[in-house]
Amino acid sequence: MLNLYINGDRYRIDLPGDTPLLWVLRDQLGLTGTKFGCGEGLCGACTVHIDGEAARACQTPISTLNDKEVTTIEGLSPRGDHPLQKAWVAEEVPQCGYCQCGMIMSAAALLKKKPKPSETEIDQALAGNLCRCGTYNRIRKAVQRAALPVGKQGGLK
Amino acid sequence: MNPNKPASVRPLSPARRDFLKVSAALGGGLLLAFYLPGRARGAGSAAPFAPNAWLRIASDGGITILVDKSEMGQGVMTALPMLLAEELDADWNKVRAEFAPAGPEYKHPWFGVQGTGGSTSVRVGWEPLRKAGAAAREMLVAAAAKKWRVDPATCHSDRGFVLHPKSKRKASYGELAAAAAALPVPAEPKLKETKHFKLIGKSRPRLDTPAKVRGQAQFGMDVKLPGMLIAAAARSPVLGGKLKSFSAEKVKALPGVRYVVEISNGVAVVGTSYWAALKGREALGLEWEAGPLATLDSAGLSAKFQELMGTPGLVAKAIGDAKTAMAAGKHLEADYEVPYLAHACMEPMNCTAWVKPEGVELWVGTQGQSSCQITAAKITGLKPEQVKVNTTYLGGGFGRRFAQDFVAEAVEIAKAVGKPVKLVFSREDDLRAAHYRPATLTRLAAGLDAEGKPLALAIKTVGPSIMAAAFPSAIKDGLDSTAVEGLADQPYAVPNFSTEWVRHEAGVPVWFWRSVGHSQNAFAMEGFIDELAHAAGKDPFEFRRALLGAQPKARAVLELAAAKAGWGKPLPKGQARGIAVHESFGSWVAQVAEVSLENQRIRVHRVICAVDCGQVVNPDTIVAQMESGIAFGLSAALHGAITLKDGRVQQGNFHDYPILRMGEMPKVEVFLAPSGGTLGGVGEPGTPPIAPAVANALFALTGKRLRKLPLAL
Numbered sequence: 090m091l092n093l094y095i096n097g098d099r100y101r102i103d104l105p106g107d108t109p110l111l112w113v114l115r116d117q118l119g120l121t122g123t124k125f126g127c128g129e130g131l132c133g134a135c136t137v138h139i140d141g142e143a144a145r146a147c148q149t150p151i152s153t154l155n156d157k158e159v160t161t162i163e164g165l166s167p168r169g170d171h172p173l174q175k176a177w178v179a180e181e182v183p184q185c186g187y188c189q190c191g192m193i194m195s196a197a198a199l200l201k202k203k204p205k206p207s208e209t210e211i212d213q214a215l216a217g218n219l220c221r222c223g224t225y226n227r228i229r230k231a232v233q234r235a236a237l238p239v240g241k242q243g244g245l246k
Numbered sequence: 247m248n249p250n251k252p253a254s255v256r257p258l259s260p261a262r263r264d265f266l267k268v269s270a271a272l273g274g275g276l277l278l279a280f281y282l283p284g285r286a287r288g289a290g291s292a293a294p295f296a297p298n299a300w301l302r303i304a305s306d307g308g309i310t311i312l313v314d315k316s317e318m319g320q321g322v323m324t325a326l327p328m329l330l331a332e333e334l335d336a337d338w339n340k341v342r343a344e345f346a347p348a349g350p351e352y353k354h355p356w357f358g359v360q361g362t363g364g365s366t367s368v369r370v371g372w373e374p375l376r377k378a379g380a381a382a383r384e385m386l387v388a389a390a391a392k393k394w395r396v397d398p399a400t401c402h403s404d405r406g407f408v409l410h411p412k413s414k415r416k417a418s419y420g421e422l423a424a425a426a427a428a429l430p431v432p433a434e435p436k437l438k439e440t441k442h443f444k445l446i447g448k449s450r451p452r453l454d455t456p457a458k459v460r461g462q463a464q465f466g467m468d469v470k471l472p473g474m475l476i477a478a479a480a481r482s483p484v485l486g487g488k489l490k491s492f493s494a495e496k497v498k499a500l501p502g503v504r505y506v507v508e509i510s511n512g513v514a515v516v517g518t519s520y521w522a523a524l525k526g527r528e529a530l531g532l533e534w535e536a537g538p539l540a541t542l543d544s545a546g547l548s549a550k551f552q553e554l555m556g557t558p559g560l561v562a563k564a565i566g567d568a569k570t571a572m573a574a575g576k577h578l579e580a581d582y583e584v585p586y587l588a589h590a591c592m593e594p595m596n597c598t599a600w601v602k603p604e605g606v607e608l609w610v611g612t613q614g615q616s617s618c619q620i621t622a623a624k625i626t627g628l629k630p631e632q633v634k635v636n637t638t639y640l641g642g643g644f645g646r647r648f649a650q651d652f653v654a655e656a657v658e659i660a661k662a663v664g665k666p667v668k669l670v671f672s673r674e675d676d677l678r679a680a681h682y683r684p685a686t687l688t689r690l691a692a693g694l695d696a697e698g699k700p701l702a703l704a705i706k707t708v709g710p711s712i713m714a715a716a717f718p719s720a721i722k723d724g725l726d727s728t729a730v731e732g733l734a735d736q737p738y739a740v741p742n743f744s745t746e747w748v749r750h751e752a753g754v755p756v757w758f759w760r761s762v763g764h765s766q767n768a769f770a771m772e773g774f775i776d777e778l779a780h781a782a783g784k785d786p787f788e789f790r791r792a793l794l795g796a797q798p799k800a801r802a803v804l805e806l807a808a809a810k811a812g813w814g815k816p817l818p819k820g821q822a823r824g825i826a827v828h829e830s831f832g833s834w835v836a837q838v839a840e841v842s843l844e845n846q847r848i849r850v851h852r853v854i855c856a857v858d859c860g861q862v863v864n865p866d867t868i869v870a871q872m873e874s875g876i877a878f879g880l881s882a883a884l885h886g887a888i889t890l891k892d893g894r895v896q897q898g899n900f901h902d903y904p905i906l907r908m909g910e911m912p913k914v915e916v917f918l919a920p921s922g923g924t925l926g927g928v929g930e931p932g933t934p935p936i937a938p939a940v941a942n943a944l945f946a947l948t949g950k951r952l953r954k955l956p957l958a959l
């Protein structure tokens with residue numbers, strides 16, 4: 090039996106320890122904002138935070154998570170109004186939208202470490218997040234917008 | 247604690263609370279009702295005013311517009327409601343979009359079935375949706391006039407209200423809804439002149455964005471129903487192979503596995519989670535019979551194409567006498583070759599099906615609702631109208647989600663187990679059990695006169711037919727027009743011109759892939775025109791321009807792209823420009839690519855894109871579609887290849903089928919040059935010109951002509 094802390098709630102989990110966090114989130118807990126794109130750590134669609142660090146849920150067996158803190162897109166902000174989420178809306182980033190939760194989670198982990206990332210730092214932090222719709226330029230802009238001080242450029246408060 | 251008790255949505259609290267014990271025994275886990283964000287509540291079928299298949303107005307003034315096209319990122323969920331809301335004079339803030347069900351009233355006028363594709367959604371919605379809005383508006387005005395006993399001509403509408411200025415009376419659409427419903431629907435309502443548009447032509451924020459950034463948008467992959475099971479299927483690793491044997495007993499005993507089901511394409515393992523189904527699939531001990539395609543490989547196919555190039559083809563176009571005219575001038579000839587490509591939608595294929603005696607219900611991100619009904623009806627022996635299709639958001643489509651393979655498999659499995667089942671493709675399944683953009687070989691030959699003007703152009707292309715698999719009735723006199731689109735209708739003035747097609751079916755399933763035949767044919771055509779310009783000693787932009795005298799739209803976008811790119815002005819050292827222009831789906835697009843080489847790796851720095859799609863509806867969506875089309879085309883130009891060996895697809899995931907990454911995305915500048923009149927599409931036309939623009943830039947940089955995709959120096 091494992092203790093999993095997800096978005097502030099504690100779950101006691103009785104599943105094989107090699108089960109990837111991704112499938113526990115999606116199939117068991119109904120937290121489907123964390124997406125399945127490749128299952129091999131190659132696309133970033135499943136990005137969550139584990140103790141504040143960006144991690145791929147498809148590559149994280151639950152046995153490694155005892156007493157760790159997991160945050161998913163559903164828990165990123167109380168009302169879905171994280172500066173990045175607002176910036177994503179302001180820049181009209183999503184197309185199909187499937188990759189975007191993973192993008193936002195990767196970007197959120199970056200901003201925590203580097204509140205003012207350079208373009209190269211953004212590209213590096215998001216290098217493992219794929220978008221088949223090619224929204225990369227807007228993603229870059231949205232991360233920069235979210236990193237701006239409050240009040241600049243409008244849309245974000 | 248009852249583990250099956252639905253826990254619904256939990257409030258997030260900073261305090262740690264113990265939660266449900268989650269275990270394999272729990273089965274489906276938490277049960278969340280399926281819903282689509284954006285689906286209006288209180289404005290549903292009980293709405294008092296529903297004058298047509300697209301509109302419902304509730305008595306509280308809530309307006310629901312039904313979107314009969316699938317939202318796969320291209321923005322129909324916003325652009326189509328804009329068309330109706332414009333003529334309705336609706337308050338845009340009160341408009342909600344809802345996915346329409348499958349039904350005959352939503353039949354695509356060109357396809358004859360309900361579906362989304364061919365960059366047609368706004369083009370075919372333009373008339374009927376505006377008429378639907380205008381008719382409803384006239385009825386609301388008439389209802390108000392009747393109530394106030396005034397002449398309807400003295401009333402007008404504005405943002406959700408009917409007004410009578412003389413008497414200063416005003417009534418909201420919600421108040422008038424019930425009365426309007428009792429009036430006849432006008433057959434020929436009056437439409438606005440374009441200059442009076444308030445919504446159309448101005449960028450509107452997309453209605454689906456908020457849900458998509460919060461993880462609330464429900465894709466097919468996210469569907470969850472009470473008692474639903476999840477399936478993974480095993481299919482022959484060799485194309486066209488047959489199942490020989492497997493062992494179900496051991497697999498059935500694994501934790502979380504409920505059923506092992508044989509289906510037409512192989513075997514499915516059905517369990518309480520996808521992980522359980524995957525583990526079960528690994529343990530099946532499968533044996534396959536290879537079948538007739540066991541020796542198929544990409545090198546062999548290339549050789550076969552070369553051999554077939556020597557055989558006569560079906561004539562798709564003939565003007566003058568290209569062969570004789572060619573002999574008179576300076577002769578040029580080149581072969582362009584492209585590989586198979588997978589769509590690699592970010593959301594792997596999936597479908598949820600529930601087969602009940604009285605009907606089938608599907609939850610699926612599909613581009614073809616009618617086809618889903620027909621597929622499920624065939625398998626179950628029910629009638630198509632007994633199949634209810636719930637369209638979810640699509641995590642990318644690009645043509646792939648028109649196909650029925652994943653729907654058919656899901657229905658077969660659900661029929662066998664009698665419970666709702668979600669079939670999920672792994673990424674490996676998605677790339678291998680796929681339908682591909684055809685591999686083709688195209689030979690172009692030309693003769694130039696002494697001034698470098700083309701006297702003759704003869705094109706022959708070898709490849710399979712997409713329509714034979716998708717819409718056989720679209721093949722006319724043996725010709726599949728998608729095989730030669732962008733070639734047979736090339737825009738340049740050449741007095742003697744011919745296009746031939748040699749059909750070759752290798753047995754690899756082929757399908758529509760964003761921009762279809764244009765995706766490879768623009769590469770060949772625009773690459774070869776560049777070669778002719780070089781042979782003529784002319785600037786590639788000026789050479790094209792001179793041959794486009796009879797094509798004002800082509801010329802306009804070409805000139806705009808060149809001007810915005812600063813064509814002819816110097817670039818930083820080590821960089822060069824290439825240009826391409828192409829028409830597809832009724833829109834003209836010209837692109838200029840600026841490239842360099844970094845350690846022999848191709849780097850695209852900036853792309854200037856000019857587009858003429860006739861009338862503009864939601865400008866920012868057009869810009870976004872151009873950006874997206876360019877990224878999609880760049881993935882193919884720089885990386886994309888599905889190759890075969892011993893009848894097997896060699897690629898399996900993003901490590902060996904790479905798509906463009908963030909750091910590879912060039913700056914993109916899009917300029918709209920709408921010429922008005924007939925609408926063109928925008929979902930696909932951004933893709934074709936980018937590969938040739940980059941290849942032409944690389945020629946300018948290195949002097950090396952690249953005629954094969956993906957581009958490699």
Ligand code: FES
Binds near residue numbers: 127
């Ligand atoms: S699904 Fe985890 S990285 Fe792709």
Ligand code: FES
Binds near residue numbers: 184187189222224319
């Ligand atoms: S928005 Fe479609 S994959 Fe990124």
